[in-house]
Amino acid sequence: QVQLQESGPGLARPSETLSLSCTVSGHSINSDFSWGWIRQPPGKGLQWIGSISHSGSTYYNPSLKSRVTISVDTSKNEFSLRLSSVTAADTAVYYCARDGRGGDGFDIWGQGTVVTVSS
Amino acid sequence: SYDLTQPPSVSVSPGQTASISCSGDKLGDKYVCWYQQKPGQSPVLVIYQDLKRPSGIPERFSGSNSGDTATLTISRTQAMDEADYYCQAWDSSTAWVFGGGTKLTVL
Numbered sequence: 001q002v003q004l005q006e007s008g009p010g011l012a013r014p015s016e017t018l019s020l021s022c023t024v025s026g027h028s029i030n031s032d033f034s035w036g037w038i039r040q041p042p043g044k045g046l047q048w049i050g051s052i053s054h055s056g057s058t059y060y061n062p063s064l065k066s067r068v069t070i071s072v073d074t075s076k077n078e079f080s081l082r083l084s085s086v087t088a089a090d091t092a093v094y095y096c097a098r099d100g101r102g103g104d105g106f107d108i109w110g111q112g113t114v115v116t117v118s119s
Numbered sequence: 120s121y122d123l124t125q126p127p128s129v130s131v132s133p134g135q136t137a138s139i140s141c142s143g144d145k146l147g148d149k150y151v152c153w154y155q156q157k158p159g160q161s162p163v164l165v166i167y168q169d170l171k172r173p174s175g176i177p178e179r180f181s182g183s184n185s186g187d188t189a190t191l192t193i194s195r196t197q198a199m200d201e202a203d204y205y206c207q208a209w210d211s212s213t214a215w216v217f218g219g220g221t222k223l224t225v226l
Contacts, residue, residue: 036215038162046154046162046205048215059214062120095161102209103150103168109161 002026004096004110012090012117018083022096022110023076030054030074034099036106037070037081039092047092051099052079086117121210123218130224137193139221141206144187151189152207153182155200162205166191193223201225
């Protein structure tokens with residue numbers, strides 16, 4: 001059974017970098033599939049942030065691309081998100097999910113982690 | 120950028136059929152997925168590749184996609200179906216795009 005679990009600080013300071021990790025269990029992260037990050041501001045809808053393929057190729061939401069880096073650590077079977085120069089608008093629940101690419105969607109999601117940007 | 124438009128809310132009576140639309144330019148040329156999200160929970164994939172259901176999703180959930188509109192249809196709607204629903208599509212220029220979400224009320 002594949003499971004994903006987000007981890008990281010629940011608070012980020014304005015202008016600093018938000019860093020989160022997603023640990024994958026029950027599936028080797030570098031075997032197949034892509035792996036993605038999605039966020040949801042309080043009371044709002046879902047926004048895809050970006051994804052990374054099993055081979056390490058990345059693709060990002062154009063509106064966030066300049067501030068986002070997604071990487072993989074195969075030794076820990078986890079992938080990570082870094083979002084730089086954060087503002088209050090980046091306050092959200094951040095989810096990691098398995099990305100089936102193309103038409104297969106995000107079929108397995110983590111429970112989500114709340115990140116608040118505040119001084 | 121590519122945009123997907125959903126109605127903010129849809130209401131349905133128990134036992135009736137609910138239809139939630141998702142519109143975008145030439146959306147029928149793209150694959151569409153649908154997610155159900157209940158308060159305080161992570162989204163759940165209910166439809167992928169326009170009309171396929173993941174394992175465990177009731178047959179009451181179905182999808183279609185043609186022209187500029189994709190539709191999620193929930194037959195014999197139950198109180199447990201009350202949730203927010205999001206459509207999603209893959210676009211070659213912007214990759215994944217989500218619709219704004221539709222709140223389904225069963226009353």
